Amino acid sequence: MLGRNILSRAILLRTLKNAAKNQNQIRNGSHGVWSYRVPPPMPMKRTIYQAEILGGLCWWWILYHCATEPEHIYGEWPYVDPSTWTDEELGIPPDSVGSLKK
Numbered sequence: 001m002l003g004r005n006i007l008s009r010a011i012l013l014r015t016l017k018n019a020a021k022n023q024n025q026i027r028n029g030s031h032g033v034w035s036y037r038v039p040p041p042m043p044m045k046r047t048i049y050q051a052e053i054l055g056g057l058c059w060w061w062i063l064y065h066c067a068t069e070p071e072h073i074y075g076e077w078p079y080v081d082p083s084t085w086t087d088e089e090l091g092i093p094p095d096s097v098g099s100l101k102k
Contacts, residue, residue, distance in 0.1 A: 034040075066073060087094065
């Protein structure tokens with residue numbers, strides 16, 4: 001009984017030791033950095049600055065073109081002034097048809 005208990009504790013300790021080794025696995029390979037059961041490492045400051053610059057450039061591109069070429073959003077047809085529409089175009093019957101009161 002005592003030998004079995006010692007053996008199971010030894011196996012448990014060996015398993016925990018291997019798990020601790022696997023917990024800190026970090027690899028720099030062709031597919032980037034990955035980690036197992038630990039938070040990933042923080043990116044370098046250079047990478048953060050590049051991402052901020054690229055994001056700023058993308059937003060500048062979007063907002064600049066929204067301001068200078070709004071027809072991409074609103075359409076490319078000419079603006080029609082609604083005051084030039086006739087009653088017939090609006091579906092309003094002429095006054096000679098009858099009174100509005102019944």
